[in-house]
Amino acid sequence: MNVPLWVWLATVAAIIGMLVFDFVGHARDPHEPTLRESAIWSAGYIALALLFGVGVGVFSGWQYGGEYMAGWLTEKALSVDNLFVFLLIMTAFAVPKVHQQKVLLIGIAIAIVMRGAFIAVGAVIIERFVAVFYLFAIVLFWLAYSQIKEALSGGHEQDAGDAGDSRLIRMVRRVLPTSTEYDGAKLTTRIDGKRLLTPMALVIVAIGLTDLLFAFDSIPAIFGLTQEPFLVFTANAFALLGLRQLYFLIGGLLERLIFLAHGLAVILAFIGVKLTLHALHENNVPFINGGQPVPVPEVPIWLSLLVITGTIAVAAIASLVVSRKRAAEEKDGRELTRTSGHGRSTEE
Template identity: 60%
Template sequence: MNITPLVWIITIAVTIAFFVYEFFVHVRKPHEPTIGESARWSAFYIGLALLFGVGIGAVSGWTYGGEYFAGYLTEKALSIDNLFVFLIVMTGFAVPRIYQQKVLMIGIVIALIMRGGFIALGATLIENFSWIFYLFGALLLFLAYRQAFAHGDSDPANGRFMRFVRRILPVSDEYNGDRLTVARDGKRYFTPMFLVIIAIGFVDLIFAVDSIPAIYGLTEEAYIVFTANAFALMGLRQLYFLIGGLLQRLVYLAQGLAVILAFIGVKLVMHALHVNELSFINGGEPLLWVPEIPIWFSLVFIGATIAVATVASLMKTRRDDRRDALDPAAPSSDTLTTDTRTTETQKEHS
């Protein structure tokens, strides 16, 4: 792709404009969005993302268009997992519903900034060191294992990181609207809202480490990486309120993401072998017999994996609901689902 500096400037400016509009029109005044409002804006941002992908395919060719759609699907799935952790954090800190929009908005902006930094770093590394694909591939395979099999429990409000923050900062016990600090008895205190923002930022950092190597396994075009991430994050705030209850029912989302990350990890290692320059592998010569996985196959595989994980999750929770209806004394399926998903996700990202 031939992306000029002017196109980059316009793209970044438009992205910033969308988030500024979101803040002043929807977030500045604390309120809980209605289902209708959330549905309309979610559909708008998803439609805009799809239209942009069609534009890339029409202007730059459908190879790049396919890379964008594969990247967008992967980043959207990872963003929904990110959303679940946001839900866990805000539940742990008991953030009032009317202020959750502001927390989400700040978290999404932090995520975009962090991912932008990692995108620039990744582009530089790929341009100068072809062996970085081995490192990215190994990292994704490790993350896939952790995503699928990590277990444990952790309280996001009282974990080791937040206990450390409380030791070094004076923190009040109660919220004061959506303010981050409050003055009491001549002393300035941070509110729990400030701790929530710190926790969200920490989660964003972990997810940036997950997502950027994943999408660089699908495309080496920094412009596609950035726009796929930007569109995946746009509308995430509205999606949170639209599918908040559904998030607890996606019990196999972690396993689906693990499959996707493992697939991209293998794809990266195969690509690294195909362009190999490491002297201790095949004498520093590329292994041209190693096949490259085509982007159309990646797109189909990622889409099918997300679909299977979603359908399997809904089928399981529906069976559990029927079982609970027949045996009211049994633990609630929603409770079991939330507890299991919460402990696994908190361990993965704490």
């Protein structure tokens, strides 16, 4: 895929423009977004991402269009899982809801910059060393195992108390003077003549570090679907751009998506298999088949799209059905308890 420099520059400028528009139009004026506002803007960003995919297909071929769509869907699913951690960080630091938009937007900007750097490095490594595909596949299998392990152990809940009290954050508090109270959305404040950081600054540090860890998840995953740097970057950017609105839109649903981690584990493992087959097909590692390519089938992009969309749909539907059933059972249990208690009081 040959992408002219002006297309790169125009795309980056458009992404920066959307971030600036988001900040000026929404985050600059502190407020808690309504469900309607979040739904409209989430739908708008999803429509932009899909329209961009259609544009890639029309101008560069539907093979590349399909690769972009598979990558975007995977990154979007991973970003929803990341919202759990964002929610924990916000809760641990008791960030006022009216200022959460600004924190998320800054976090998204940091994530786009860091992932852009990761993608640039990853593209150079992949171009020179085919063996890195094997390494990426191992990373994806390990991430899939970690997702399943976390899902079975309730990892999101266990980390709730640690999000705002991590070792690094405690170290930052010791090294840099920090106030205990927020001063609006300011990163620094002045108390008794001393300039101090506010908890808002620590929240942004925590979000930035979390984004760095998320890059280790997402970059190997999307390179397993496409090796085109332009598609990798734009899929990541469009998946992240609507994350702020998605946070407020499905915040109440996050606890109900109980099988999301299971679905992500399946997707990561599937991409790991796809990447392994691709590595074997392009093999030049001396101790594997004498450094010659191995005649194995490769996973077509339509199958990748089918598996990814099907897995996300099954995980989401199963989560909502089981969550609703559990909620109904808990409600019946409470009513039975109240009825039993009332019966005993009457007899007494």
